[in-house]
Amino acid sequence: MTGRYIVPNTIRFILVLLAQIFVLNHVNLFGWAAPLVYPFLIILLPIGVPSSIVIMAGFLAGLTVDFFTNTGGIHAASLTLMGFLRKPLLMQLMPQSGYEKDELPTFKDQGFGWFMIYAGILLFIHHFSYFLLESFSFHHFGKTLVRTFLSGIVSFSLFWIISLAALPQRKKMR
Amino acid sequence: MRNILFILSKVHALLLFIILEIIAFSLISKVNSYQHVAITNSSDKFIGNVYNFTEGFHQYFGLKRANIALLEENARLRQQIKYQTFYPKGDSSLPKGDSLYSYNYITAKVINNTVYKTHNYITLNKGKKDGLVTDMGVMDPKGIVGIIVQVSDNYALVMSVLNTNSSISVKHKKSNAFGNLKWPGYDPTTLIVEDISKTAFMKKGDTIITSGYSTIFPPDFPVGIVKKVKNTAGSGFQYVEIKPTTDLNKIEYVYVQQRNNKYEVDSLENNIDLEVENDR
Structure with missing residues (x-):
C-alpha cells in the first residue's frame, strides 16, 4: 500500500465512526432496522492493502464503536470476521485479467454488478454475525435473520445516498 | 521463495484473526455477566x-x-x-418517620x-x-x-x-401476588412477569408495582400495566405481559x-442466611 492512502483513510475512519456513534447508533426504524455504515470503511479499503492490516483496522474500528455502546466486543468481533473474509472473497471475485495495482473495490472501478455482489456479501457477513452475537443465542434465529436483512437494506441505502451526494464533486475534479 | 512468503502472510492473517476474535469474545463475555461490566463501558x-x-x-x-x-x-x-393533610402534623399516634x-x-x-x-x-x-x-x-x-x-x-x-439479565421483584397491586420482572428482548414496550401464582386473578389493565422485598426499590412504586395474561397448562404459574409505565x-x-439503612437490612438478611446454613 502506498503512503498516500493513509491520511485520507484515517480522516475517513474518524468521520464515519463519529457519524456512526453519535448519529446512526441512535436511529432505529420500528425496532427492526439499525443502520450500521462503518463496515464500508473496511469494504472500501484499496484492494492491495495486506490482509493483516485490514483485519487490524476492522478490529480497531469495531472496538471504537463498542467502547461507546456498552456492547463489549460485538462490533469488533463481527468486523474482524468481515475483514478476515474480505481477501478470500476478493480472490473469488477476481476478474480474469487480475486486479491492477492501486485499484479500489468501488462500483466506479469494478462495475455496478461486481460491487453489489462484493459489498452485499461482506455486509451480510457483518450484519448477520453482529445481530447473532447481539441476541447471543440461536433462540431468536428468525428475528435475527429479519433484522439482518432489514438493517442491511437500510445500511446499503444510506451508503448509496452518501456516495451519490459526494459524486458531483468528483466529476468536477476530473 | 515467493510461494513460502505468500503462505506465511496467509497464516499470519489467520493467526491475527484468531487472536483478535479471542480478545473480542472475552470482552463480550465480560459485558454479559451481571457484576463485571468492566473495561469498556460508558461510565468510563x-x-x-x-x-x-x-x-x-x-x-x-x-x-x-x-x-x-x-x-x-x-x-x-x-x-x-x-x-397528607389528613394526618395532622405532630400526631403522636402515628409512627414517627x-x-x-x-x-x-x-x-x-x-x-x-x-x-x-x-x-x-x-x-x-x-x-x-x-x-x-x-x-x-x-x-x-x-x-x-x-x-x-x-x-x-x-x-x-x-x-x-x-x-435480558435484569430481574426485579414485583407484585400485582390488587392481589399482592409476587412475581419476577423480566425482559424477553426485542420489544421495548413489553416486559413480562414470571412466576406469578395462578391463584391471583389478573386481567388486562391491572397495575403491577414494586414489591419492596428487595431493598433496591421503594415498595408500591409503579412498574407497568398488564397487557396480556397467558395461562400455561400444567404449571402453577401464569405468564403476564405488561407495558412499562415509563417510556424508556x-x-x-x-x-x-x-x-x-439498606446496608443494615442487607447485612441482617445475610446473617440470617449464614445462621440457617450453620444450623444445618
Missing part, C-alpha cells in the same frame, strides 16, 4: 465526558418534553400534599440510553462523588428504570429493565434511590 471517564458534551446539544431538543414531564410530576405531588422506608433521592440526568439491544444500559451524569453506589434503584417520575451496576467518580452505568425511550431525568 473519557467516554462519559464525550457523552456529557454531546448530551448538551441533545438536551436542547428535549426541553419541551422535559418541561411537560416536570409539570405532570408537580401536579401529582400537589395531589399528594392534599392527602417510618425508619424502614426512609429514603433519599438523588436526581441525575441520562446522558446515554439504548432500548433496541438485548443488553441495554443507561449512563447517568452522576457517580461516586454524588453518593451513588452499585445496586441502587433508578426510576423516573412514572416508573422504574433500572439498577446501577457500575459507578466511576462522575458517572454511573445503569442496567436498564430492558436488559424518552427518559431524560431520573431519581436514584438512596436507602439510608
Whole structure:
C-alpha cells in the first residue's frame, strides 16, 4: 500500500465512526432496522492493502464503536470476521485479467454488478454475525435473520445516498 | 521463495484473526455477566465526558418534553400534599418517620440510553462523588428504570429493565401476588412477569408495582400495566405481559434511590442466611 492512502483513510475512519456513534447508533426504524455504515470503511479499503492490516483496522474500528455502546466486543468481533473474509472473497471475485495495482473495490472501478455482489456479501457477513452475537443465542434465529436483512437494506441505502451526494464533486475534479 | 512468503502472510492473517476474535469474545463475555461490566463501558471517564458534551446539544431538543414531564410530576405531588393533610402534623399516634422506608433521592440526568439491544444500559451524569453506589434503584417520575451496576467518580452505568439479565421483584397491586420482572428482548414496550401464582386473578389493565422485598426499590412504586395474561397448562404459574409505565425511550431525568439503612437490612438478611446454613 502506498503512503498516500493513509491520511485520507484515517480522516475517513474518524468521520464515519463519529457519524456512526453519535448519529446512526441512535436511529432505529420500528425496532427492526439499525443502520450500521462503518463496515464500508473496511469494504472500501484499496484492494492491495495486506490482509493483516485490514483485519487490524476492522478490529480497531469495531472496538471504537463498542467502547461507546456498552456492547463489549460485538462490533469488533463481527468486523474482524468481515475483514478476515474480505481477501478470500476478493480472490473469488477476481476478474480474469487480475486486479491492477492501486485499484479500489468501488462500483466506479469494478462495475455496478461486481460491487453489489462484493459489498452485499461482506455486509451480510457483518450484519448477520453482529445481530447473532447481539441476541447471543440461536433462540431468536428468525428475528435475527429479519433484522439482518432489514438493517442491511437500510445500511446499503444510506451508503448509496452518501456516495451519490459526494459524486458531483468528483466529476468536477476530473 | 515467493510461494513460502505468500503462505506465511496467509497464516499470519489467520493467526491475527484468531487472536483478535479471542480478545473480542472475552470482552463480550465480560459485558454479559451481571457484576463485571468492566473495561469498556460508558461510565468510563473519557467516554462519559464525550457523552456529557454531546448530551448538551441533545438536551436542547428535549426541553419541551422535559418541561411537560416536570409539570405532570408537580401536579401529582400537589395531589399528594392534599392527602397528607389528613394526618395532622405532630400526631403522636402515628409512627414517627417510618425508619424502614426512609429514603433519599438523588436526581441525575441520562446522558446515554439504548432500548433496541438485548443488553441495554443507561449512563447517568452522576457517580461516586454524588453518593451513588452499585445496586441502587433508578426510576423516573412514572416508573422504574433500572439498577446501577457500575459507578466511576462522575458517572454511573445503569442496567436498564430492558436488559435480558435484569430481574426485579414485583407484585400485582390488587392481589399482592409476587412475581419476577423480566425482559424477553426485542420489544421495548413489553416486559413480562414470571412466576406469578395462578391463584391471583389478573386481567388486562391491572397495575403491577414494586414489591419492596428487595431493598433496591421503594415498595408500591409503579412498574407497568398488564397487557396480556397467558395461562400455561400444567404449571402453577401464569405468564403476564405488561407495558412499562415509563417510556424508556424518552427518559431524560431520573431519581436514584438512596436507602439510608439498606446496608443494615442487607447485612441482617445475610446473617440470617449464614445462621440457617450453620444450623444445618
